[in-house]
Amino acid sequence: MKKVFQVDWDYGLVIGAALLLLLVDLTQAHTPFEQLVVFLPLHTFMEIFALVVACLIFGVGWHAYSEERSGNTILLACAFLCVGLLDFAHTLSYKGMPDFVTPAGPDKGIFFWLAGRLLGAAALLTVSLYPWRPFRRPQSRYCLLVGFLLFTAAIYWVGLYHPAWIPPMLVEGQGLTPTKIGLEYLVITLLLMAALGFFRTRSAQTETRGLLVAASISVLSELCFTLYVNVSDVFNLLGHIYKVMAYALLYRTIFVGSVRAPFIRLAVSRDEIWQEKERAQITLKSIGDAVITADVDGRVENMNDAAEALTGWTLADGAGRPLEQLFPLADDDVATRENPVKRCLRELRVIAIADNARLGAKSGSIVPVEGSAAPVLDRQGRLIGVVLVLRDISQHKQLEAQLRNLNSELEQRVSERTTQLQAANRELEAFSYSVSHDLRAPLRSVNGFSQLLLSHCAETLDDKGRDYLRRILAATQRMGDLIDGLLQLSRLGRGELRSSRCDLSAMARAVADNLRQSAPQRRVEFVIEDDLWADGDRGLLQALLENLLGNAWKFTGHTENARIALGACSVDGRRVYYVRDNGVGFKQEYAHKLFAPFQRLHDDSQFEGSGIGLATVQRIIQRHGGSLWAEGSPGIGAAFYFELPGNRE
Incomplete structure (x- = not known):
């Protein structure tokens, strides 16, 4: 609220000054003071006051400068030091003052006046256009000061030693010359441009608000100096009053920006530091x-x-x-x-x-x-x-101790379970040995004697007897196959995997050739892709292909134009192999039963088998850490998909 009131008060000052000038102009108040001796001290006082303010502008702006401050402050300070020096020469050259090197007079005084006004207006315009940022080099301010002083010295040299070069500025009784009025309007133009620049940047930079008001008052001051016809009339007096007001506003802006503003920022910084300290203290306590x-x-x-x-x-x-x-x-x-x-x-x-x-x-x-x-x-x-x-970390140490105890207990349990597993494996090996030797021996006897009976005594048997013998032979054959499957399935859980790079295409073609030789009367088309490579145990992968291709061979036995395919496809970036056939197929809802031992989806009268083959396939895939699934449809065929780790697209 205070800032809004301050800005409104400044703008109100400009409006009030403009209304006063309009009132004086409407009353045609061109009457000069009756005695110059009355106006001259007043003029001298106002000029000296303006000179003091200009020096204050320089002193505050120059000595309060730091590397973080904008270079525009130094530019204004140097410019108004020289403006003050030119105002000093103007005061001593004013009509009625004693000789200052050369006699005083209107033209001489106006010359120094216009030089100061042009310099001040040009400085304000430059500041309105130049960004508010520090000098790139700190030494730049000394160069700027020397340049302004040299310009002022040149004006002094012309005004004091070559007055003949100065064109007429005022004709007594007639008023101002076109030269004087034109230069005043040039000053007004520069000030209006500066005011426009300050107006455009008033919200981005705090100092520009005060400079905007000062430039606006200066415009009114210069308008007064285009209207007077006598050096001691009311317009001349009003112009000097507005000039003093503009200088005071400039001083206030420089003082606030250079002296008061740092203290305000310091107070704000102290508050912020206190807040940060309190925040840090609270944070410290909450950690x-x-x-x-x-x-x-x-x-x-x-x-x-x-x-x-x-x-x-x-x-x-x-x-x-x-x-x-x-x-x-x-x-x-x-x-x-x-x-x-x-x-x-x-x-x-x-x-x-x-x-x-x-x-x-x-x-x-x-x-x-x-x-x-x-x-x-x-x-x-x-x-x-x-x-x-x-x-x-007391609790952490306790947890570590508990974890060590649990690990020790786990290692003990693993050791015990490993011992038990080794004992179970030994028992399984003993069982496998028993199956391989003790069970096969009577089975071979039954099979052998049945074949002898069928060969040598077939004529003495009737048809029913010969049929019984054939059934005995078929049963012993199935029993032998079942024993072989069980032995193979039991061996898959033991033994070390020896992984190598295997050519599945070549292995599958060899299996296909063996199947064709086992039943040369069948016409089955094998479609095996080339360059099917996989990493795995060669013996187990050979058994996997024998079981999958043998399974497809068996279930396409009643299919005309049978077709069996081995290939690979990509599933989510993984390389997946498949064996597909156009055999009898199966219902998809029974797919989960396919890989369980002794589970069969078809009757023995249709397709002979032990129910061990696909269980063997699943065990091989599990040993490799892969996955296996099947898809099928009755009368259309079946497809078995398997994935082996480490084989990606």
Whole structure:
């Protein structure tokens, strides 16, 4: 609200001054003062006042300058120092004043006046256009001051020693000459352009608001000096009054920007620092870890509640005392270690606190801790303190001990289970040996004697007897195949995988040739893609292809134009192999039963089998860490997909 009132008051000042000028012009107040002796002291007072204000503008702007301040402040300060010097020459050259090197007169006084006005207007216009930023080089302000002083010296030289060069400015009784009026309007034009520039940037830069008002008052002042016909009439007096007002506004702007504003910013910064300090204090108290700050000598300055709770020391008891006395650290073997704060102060880097550190609390208890000590540096990189952060890891240590106990128990259990598994494997090997030798021997006897009966005694048997013998032979054959399948399935869970790069295409073609030789009367088309490579155990992959292709061969036995395909496709960036046939197929809802041992979806009268083949395939895929699934449709065919790890597109 205060800023809005201040801006409105400034604009009201401009409006009031403009209305006063309009009122004076409407009343045709061109009557001069009756006695010059009355106006001359008033003129001298106003010019000296303006000179003092101009010098104040220079003094404040020049000496309050810093590398962070805008160069525009220095430009205005140097310009108005020279404007003040030109006003001084104008005052001494005014009509009625004693000789100043050469006799005083209207033309001489107006010459110095216009020089000062043009210089001030040009400076304001430059400031309105130039960005408010510091000089690139600090020495630039001295060059600027010397340049303005040289310009002022040149004006003095012309005005004092070559008055004949000055054109007429005022004709007594007639008024101002066109030269004087034209130069005044040039000054007005420059001031209007400056005011427009300040108006456009009034919200971006605080100083431009005051400069806008000062430039506007200066425009009114120059208008007065285009209207007077006598050096002592009311317009001349009003113009000088407006000039003093403009100078005062300029001084206020420079003073506020150079002197008062830094104090205001300092007060704001203090408030912000206080707020940040309060925020930091609250943050410090809310941190769960113990935080202790110390000075460059390692003496405690501050600590949070967590630090007091961890050590038993309060801030009142510990402030100013060395950190190593309040927070002694030791190793697991209670050997005192170098305090990390001292090392941090010496090496100026963050020092970690770990490796089973122990902290001695005030009560004498030992607390396992971890944390760090970090140096605090100022903007110049100088050490100003250190921050020590400690975290109580007692619970963590307890959990570690529990975890070690659990790991030990787990290792013991694994060892026991491994022993049990090894015993079970030995029993399984013994069972496999029994199946391979003890069960096969009577089975071979039954099969052999049945074949002998069928060969030598077939004539003595009737048709029913021969049929019984054939059934016995078929049963012994199925039993042999079942035993072979069980042995193969049991061996898959044992033995070490020997992975190598395998050519599945070549292996599949060999299996296909064997199948054709087993039933040369069948006409089956095999479509096997080239360059199907996979990483895996060669023997197991051979068994996998034999079972999958053999399965497809079996279930296409009643299909005309049978077709069996082996290939690969990409599924989500993974390489997936498939074996597809156009055989009898199966219902998809029964797909989960396909890979269970002894599970069959078709009757033995249609397709002979043991129910072990696909279970063997699944065991092989599991040994490799892959995946297997099937898709099928009755009367259309089946497709078996398998993925082997490490084989990607």
